[in-house]
Amino acid sequence: MVLVCEYETSERKNQLLGFLLARITGQECELENVAVASESQRRRVGTQLIHALIQAAREHRVLRILLEVRESNIPARSLYEKLGFKVTNRRQSYYNHPTEDAVLYALALKESGGI
Ligand SMILES: CC(C)(COP(=O)(O)OP(=O)(O)OC[C@H]1O[C@@H](n2cnc3c(N)ncnc32)[C@H](O)[C@@H]1OP(=O)(O)O)[C@@H](O)C(=O)NCCC(=O)NCCS
Numbered sequence: 001m002v003l004v005c006e007y008e009t010s011e012r013k014n015q016l017l018g019f020l021l022a023r024i025t026g027q028e029c030e031l032e033n034v035a036v037a038s039e040s041q042r043r044r045v046g047t048q049l050i051h052a053l054i055q056a057a058r059e060h061r062v063l064r065i066l067l068e069v070r071e072s073n074i075p076a077r078s079l080y081e082k083l084g085f086k087v088t089n090r091r092q093s094y095y096n097h098p099t100e101d102a103v104l105y106a107l108a109l110k111e112s113g114g115i
Pocket residue numbers: 033034035036037040041042043044045046047048068069070073074075076078079080082
């Protein structure tokens with residue numbers, strides 16, 4: 001199942017300010033992408049999108065949300081860490097142009113200290 005969360009504002013003619021794409025497979029959910037328009041960043045849009053994902057994942061009895069991100073993507077990594085995601089692994093030279101490691105994160109939704 002594919003999940004899409006969108007963040008719009010009525011103040012600006014329902015302009016899309018951010019979106020999130022995730023895939024649920026059994027008890028796991030893979031966060032494929034989350035992006036916020038540059039002029040709307042640092043206003044908690046990303047936080048609200050991930051909160052919406054967590055709520056939807058809970059409704060589908062998901063136990064873990066997984067994701068991977070470029071090592072150098074400090075904004076995204078800071079967002080995930082602030083929301084409780086923990087580093088689980090690393091894939092060397094996973095990305096191209098430029099070549100870079102992927103850092104893997106997981107958020108447990110039940111037991112073991114999850115949200
Ligand atoms: C990553 C991204 C989605 C964050 O969205 P956002 O709406 O700006 O994030 P929020 O305002 O909810 O930020 C929540 C917290 O994340 C961290 N954070 C967000 N942007 C940051 C930045 N540029 N530098 C450092 N920390 C950052 C901060 O801890 C922030 O809390 P604070 O503002 O109280 O300090 C956004 O920067 C983006 O769209 N980036 C380009 C696309 C991308 O890289 N997506 C991830 C692909 S895996």
